[in-house]
Amino acid sequence: MDPQKPGIWSRRDFFSRIGWAGFGVFSFLSLIGFLRSAFPRVLFQPPSTFKAGFPSDYTAGEVSDKFKQDYRVWIVREDEGFYALFAKCTHLGCTPNWLQAEDKFKCPCHGSGYYKSGLNFEGPAPRPLDRFQITIAEDGQLLVDKSMTFKMQAGAEPDEQYPQSILKA
Ligand code: FES
Known part of the structure; x- marks a missing residue:
């Protein structure tokens, strides 16, 4: 070559x-x-609002589990109105259960207990359960907005911290 x-x-x-x-x-x-x-890439997240039926679907004193599975929310009806509780333990984030017979929420992870109002009273939870805004939609149904959180502080009744978290209906 x-x-x-x-x-x-x-x-x-x-x-x-x-x-x-x-x-x-x-x-x-x-x-x-x-x-x-x-x-x-689109993140498919559940919508932040959902309709929770009509006020007349609930009875006073009731804690409804109906939306816990899909939205992690309990709807509570008391004589003074409705509130929407975030079903997330304020200790480490597990999902508590509503124990009707004991009239309390109980976290299966480390035993935190909460009254129906969401106030913590036993176990390591440092503060009450948070609430979401609940209003009435144009069609008369309850409307929960998970983007509007009432974040509870330690040591005070949730109703007193955020009276506006209660829907008078
Ligand atoms: S996560 Fe609920 S008690 Fe620890």
């Missing part, structure tokens, strides 16, 4: 090909990045 005549795999060709290959990979990754930004 003529040493002056470069072969198909001369050193310069080799590096040129590596260069082009690198450019190709870069371009391909850039294209992927562009396409991903053009079609952002």
Whole structure:
């Protein structure tokens, strides 16, 4: 072979090909990045509001589990009105259970207990259960908005901390 005549795999060709290959990979990754930004991944989250039926569907003194599974919310009806409790223990976030016979919420994880109002009274929970805003929708149904949280502080009755968390209906 003529040493002056470069072969198909001369050193310069080799590096040129590596260069082009690198450019190709870069371009391909850039294209992927562009396409991903053009079609952002959508996070399917449950809507923050939900309708919880008509006030007449509830009886005074009732703690309804109906929306606990799907929305992690208890609807409580008392004589003075409705409130929506977040079914999330304020200790480490487990989901408590409503124990009708004992008239309290009890967390299965470390034993925190809460009165029907959400006030903590036993176990390691540091503060009462939070509440969500509850209003009446145009069609007359209860409307819970989970984006509007009444965050409870330690050591005070939830009704006194946030009287506006109670829907008079
Ligand atoms: S998470 Fe409820 S008591 Fe610990």
